[in-house]
Amino acid sequence: MPCVASHRIDWIREATPQKVRVNCMSRIVYSTSGFNRLREVCVVSLAACSLVLSVGCRANPSDPSLAKTAEGAPCPASGMFDDGEDNNNQARVQEGRGGYWYTYADSDGSTIDPPPGATGGIFSFAPGGYNGSAYAARMKGSVSHANVVYAAMGANFTDPRAPYDASKYGGISFWAKRAPGTTAKVRFKIPDAATDPDGGMCTACYNDFGINLTLTEEWQHYTVPFSALKQERGWGSPHPKSIDASQIFAFHFQVNDKGKPFDIWVDDIAFTGCAAAAGGVAKK
Numbered sequence: 001m002p003c004v005a006s007h008r009i010d011w012i013r014e015a016t017p018q019k020v021r022v023n024c025m026s027r028i029v030y031s032t033s034g035f036n037r038l039r040e041v042c043v044v045s046l047a048a049c050s051l052v053l054s055v056g057c058r059a060n061p062s063d064p065s066l067a068k069t070a071e072g073a074p075c076p077a078s079g080m081f082d083d084g085e086d087n088n089n090q091a092r093v094q095e096g097r098g099g100y101w102y103t104y105a106d107s108d109g110s111t112i113d114p115p116p117g118a119t120g121g122i123f124s125f126a127p128g129g130y131n132g133s134a135y136a137a138r139m140k141g142s143v144s145h146a147n148v149v150y151a152a153m154g155a156n157f158t159d160p161r162a163p164y165d166a167s168k169y170g171g172i173s174f175w176a177k178r179a180p181g182t183t184a185k186v187r188f189k190i191p192d193a194a195t196d197p198d199g200g201m202c203t204a205c206y207n208d209f210g211i212n213l214t215l216t217e218e219w220q221h222y223t224v225p226f227s228a229l230k231q232e233r234g235w236g237s238p239h240p241k242s243i244d245a246s247q248i249f250a251f252h253f254q255v256n257d258k259g260k261p262f263d264i265w266v267d268d269i270a271f272t273g274c275a276a277a278a279g280g281v282a283k284k
């Protein structure tokens with residue numbers, strides 16, 4: 001997958017990988033030239049890491065070149081999960097799919113519209129989709145200041161809810177944007193058998209494999225190979241090496257930006273990498 005200088009900047013600003021931090025810290029012991037020298041060493045280390053890929057170089061999901069990779073290449077129409085154009089809350093019924101959309105939020109002050117199923121709400125699409133289409137998925141509300149907060153929209157792959165075998169694909173793509181004046185931070189995540197309670201494996205669930213996105217105010221295309229999804233550090237159990245694409249339950253777009261309003265639009269959610277997976281590339 002692509003890994004260029006701009007990604008390195010993201011690493012420094014957002015989340016320096018633990019492994020790199022350890023490398024940098026180890027240089028403290030041997031550094032005799034003060035902090036500036038240390039900083040140089042760390043930046044050089046990051047540059048090396050971004051080239052080697054060996055410490056988990058983070059893919060930039062809005063990089064258009066991802067759509068030209070084996071995992072990220074667009075699939076035929078059979079790969080479409082939902083484009084919202086039928087204006088109902090069920091995903092397109094094909095390839096064993098047909099799950100329903102929903103929202104959810106913490107019960108500690110966060111608000112979300114469409115209202116969560118837990119409060120009797122039914123998901124509905126919003127007028128004004130990507131590229132002049134009629135509808136898109138949209139969630140809006142505000143994240144509270146409480147200790148643990150979340151609000152999200154997503155859909156199950158199947159109905160009734162069950163593990164879906166997506167190992168014939170390499171990843172998922174979609175268009176997304178945010179409204180002006182609202183948070184840009186959203187985590188795209190996919191519960192699998194190891195992280196979803198329905199998988200029967202997790203002792204500390206919900207730390208799903210995912211990727212943090214920074215949305216823009218204009219529609220932007222995102223390609224997310226399954227191999228780019230990571231769990232968050234420091235919580236949850238178990239922590240397998242990678243997502244099990246043969247047993248995934250759903251996808252969620254989740255916000256956790258405390259005290260911030262959110263207004264997020266998503267359209268044309270589709271699987272990618274049909275050809276790659278057919279050759280076994282995308283299977284873990």
Ligand SMILES: [Ca+2]
Nearest residue numbers: 083129133135
């Ligand atoms: Ca649409």
